[in-house]
Amino acid sequence: MTATVIDGRMVARGVREETARRAAALTTAPVLATVLVGDDPASGVYVANKRRSAAAAGIGDVHRHLPGTASEAEVAAVLDELAADDRVTGILLQLPLPGHLDPARLVERIPPEKDVDGLTTRSQGLLARGEPGLRPCTPAGVIALLDAAGIGLAGRRAVVVGRSTLVGRPMAQLLLGRDATVTIAHSRTRDLPALTRSADVLVAAAGVPGIITGAHVAPGATVVDVGIHRTSDGLVGDVDRAGVAPVAGAITPVPGGVGPMTIAMLLANTVAAAQTREAAR
């Protein structure tokens, strides 16, 4: 037996098409503002991808590119201007920022209703309480992927490996919101294989290449790989796919699994923010 491969590119395409339909149904087009500080090549590519995908979904584009020497006050002023701009429905501050800037302090300037990355304290508080709000894109993408693959969550054992603010912690909250029994594991966890073998749904978000092996997986379990690492063998995830595929029931590949979902959920959040605004008028 070999695990079913969950095709993230196909699911992401469906989310993007649905998002484009919802965007077209709005009276005023949604607008995504992207803010890039400095000239990190990877960040430049990510932002370009996001802008291109947004345009393809009928989302308007506002872009601000600041030099890597910009002061925190200068970045803050740009965020404040976008916060005040009624046309802008979503604001994305591309991370990481140059080292002299405080990302947490700057992210807080994004109004919660435009926080399409779901990273402000308020958005994370709403998530922690299980209240409506904009959710971080990568974990929201994992849920959408599981839904599309028909993987049930209510009453199932879910184990999240990794406790980052960006992925692991909000992932655990979203799984709990779907009535899974959720465990969050991390570098201090003892006997990780025994723990992860109790999972019906295992989400690997440790940021360690190949940390999840066949010995970590129960037969038939669903394994979601959030890791992405550039190695001499090409892109690999947190999951040792060759070892896990013969054991798992379903698996997300790297690349082409969770990765494509992140941008798709960013677009979905941008349109959801615009819908909320329109409904409030």
Place this chain on the structure above:
Amino acid sequence: MTATVIDGRMVARGVREETARRAAALTTAPVLATVLVGDDPASGVYVANKRRSAAAAGIGDVHRHLPGTASEAEVAAVLDELAADDRVTGILLQLPLPGHLDPARLVERIPPEKDVDGLTTRSQGLLARGEPGLRPCTPAGVIALLDAAGIGLAGRRAVVVGRSTLVGRPMAQLLLGRDATVTIAHSRTRDLPALTRSADVLVAAAGVPGIITGAHVAPGATVVDVGIHRTSDGLVGDVDRAGVAPVAGAITPVPGGVGPMTIAMLLANTVAAAQTREAAR
């Protein structure tokens, strides 16, 4: 073998004494403002206890008692006045409120730096991110109780039964912050006894009398009982103490376990808020 009983009254006394010392060391005395709406007898008793304990710790007292018929705008106006009052270092809005008032909306009017109950969205977001902030009193009290009893948490398996906003969810976050491997279980969890038997530390916060029996507990585990229920047999918790005591290594009693810690942590939060304010001057 019978479980060691963790004496919450003794630990709470220690926290209150330490809090009184810290309060006395401040240049300006901390002040706790309590807001009570309506005439629910239990709420009246709770607020009176909190005020008396605060006074005993050298914390100043401001009290507002509104009629049960008060409008949301009237309660909001009182909270806004206390928020603006420089003498007041902590604000507590006693819950539950009369049914015509929205507790979440009213709690949000408390500035995060005076949110000594740790219930605002911002406080919960800070907790979800593992950043400094004021923590909800009952789960913070559980951590203090475990610390006082010398129960290690790093790398240990912790299971929290219950996912309320007030206790279960923040409890899981605090245990994670102490490097436990944390599972949150709830009414949809399958085979609860098998899950809870994997716990080194089991926190019962389900709100169901006696839901945790001897069959739910691993030999030698620590069992913390957050439940408190008035029955014809007197006060009982979520833990069937007679069944669990022969199995567990340590147990918190009801009454006299977690209960006394809640007020102690409220006082500690009030003084911590005042210390933060003084440090910022």
